[in-house]
Amino acid sequence: MALSGFQQKLQSVAGKISSNRYLKAISDGLMSALPALIIGAFSTLLSGMQFEAYQNFITSTGIKEILELPAQYTTNMIAVYAVFFIAYRFAGSFDKDGAPAGLIALMSFFVLTPTGLLGENDAIALPFQFLGAQGLFVAIIVGLISSRLYVFIVDKGFTIKMPDGVPPTVAKTFTGLVPGILIVVLFTIVSFLFRMTEFVSMHQFVYSFIQTPMQNLGGGFWSLIAMTLVIHTLWLLGIHGMLVILPIYLSIWMPLGVENLDAIAAGQELPNIVNTAFAQVFMLLGGSGATLGLAIIMAFMAKSKRYKTLGRISLPGTIFGINEPLIFGLPIVLNPYLAIPFVVAPLVAVIIPYFLMASGIIGKLAGAHLPLGTPAFFNAILQGGVVILIVQVLMIIVTGLIYYPFFRVIDKQALKEEEAA
Structure with a gap:
């Protein structure tokens, strides 16, 4: 009820x-x-x-x-x-x-x-x-x-x-x-x-x-939150959020990943939680919006033929972080039904792993900046092994649950339209 x-x-x-x-x-x-x-x-x-x-x-x-x-x-x-x-x-x-x-x-x-x-x-x-x-x-x-x-x-x-x-x-x-x-x-x-x-x-x-207020972002927790909010708010307005912040993203977060790699080589404790590897494994899980969970729901749980088909077409690409068919095909851009989960899902997907690492429950990521298209699951294993893979799978489930009630609304509408037709 x-x-x-x-x-x-x-x-x-x-x-x-x-x-x-x-x-x-x-x-x-x-x-x-x-x-x-x-x-x-x-x-x-x-x-x-x-x-x-x-x-x-x-x-x-x-x-x-x-x-x-x-x-x-x-x-x-x-x-x-x-x-x-x-x-x-x-x-x-x-x-x-x-x-x-x-x-x-x-x-x-x-x-x-x-x-x-x-x-x-x-x-x-x-x-x-x-x-x-x-x-x-x-x-x-x-x-x-x-x-x-x-x-x-x-x-x-x-x-x-x-x-x-x-x-x-x-x-x-x-x-x-x-x-x-x-x-x-x-x-x-x-x-x-x-x-x-x-x-x-x-x-x-x-x-x-747009870029002016972002020049002072750093590599701590609040910079992670700010970066995530900026990327996904811009996407909702139809602007490619990652392209906008890419110079800042690379210039600030990539060196932090390099510091982690240097620490591994020296046998020292990893200094940084936030880096480009962290974003690739968690924030961009299935692309901007952490949409891999959404693609799975659409492919296997959608009632309408429209969204089930779109989900199955989009799922392979989403595993590799390519989710434009979802962002523009649902669409998510300027869509009041999906605006909230599109921002909340990646926030949750980075906050939970951050505190797990900050508290020492799981280890920090190696920090290697992987090429575009490195698939989910595989990137987690490369950055931290089976433990990080388990956390990544958990984030897919959590983000999918965040998307589910919102997607269910538009799926019901689409189903009614198909039945009426």
Whole structure:
């Protein structure tokens, strides 16, 4: 009864939030980009599995470059797909043709994205830096604003109306011409204004503004809590939290891991609990949000076909820390149903092991910074043996229990929709 009452209250509050036209456009837009994310996840998984013999084979034969190619044009360009689909869905919610809105948003996004020079001839190139997750927050802003302006301009009648008898496709094309010109000009002015500042671009402004309060983070317990909160709060806003804090994460926590390795070599007690190894084994257990437990629940306990299928597709990648299909496919970004467990689960997943190590119940991690894609369970054994593996499995269970009541709410909704259909 208590669980049922909690679910009803959660559903009531979250339902009001999720019915918001803007949040729904973001959610639906990211969901539309899910095929690209799944393809990119499998590409990353196949190219990044850290087995020495496998890596030597695919590297020596040139297969690795081919396996990496789909991820380069899917996951690493997710902001491009997102800005189009968010604008498309938002315009559709006003009963407007979404295709022109999506195209205008895409052009506006590119206008805001800084370019670079390539080669001896100084050819203009568009770097991938802000086309992927690092540009996602700007993509959300542009998608919503440009689409809303498109709807406003069309409603006011500032369009080119073609005479009767003109094919509908041609008429729709000219309908978006005037709004497109006005909106792209507006974002061109915005881009020019940012170029006059020290930030150079809107993308850089967003990241500089976010990174500023994080410069003094250290390697203690409260820095661990702060880092975890910042990473996952940014993810909920559609910003790749790990990419934002990566310079701080590596510059502060990686040396702490090296100190542990030096202590092992010298036969001394390990000095540091917090380091990149700790984050990889516990905080990023299944990727940001510690979502491995959630993926297991979805794959084996979901009632709706939608989430069971997504869980089974996502689970292999999640074991290797690749969970974009879950983050953008459920989605978790700007999802009021899953916001709480997405932040609480990784917090619990780091707090419990921290105090177990601080109290001496279990040993500290070796501190080796493992490559991206090192699978769960295997990384635990490398860092501390069977004891750390047991604690990691325990954290999977605990985080899964944290996610369960929240996931059950959306799973029931999906099941009702499937039954109604």
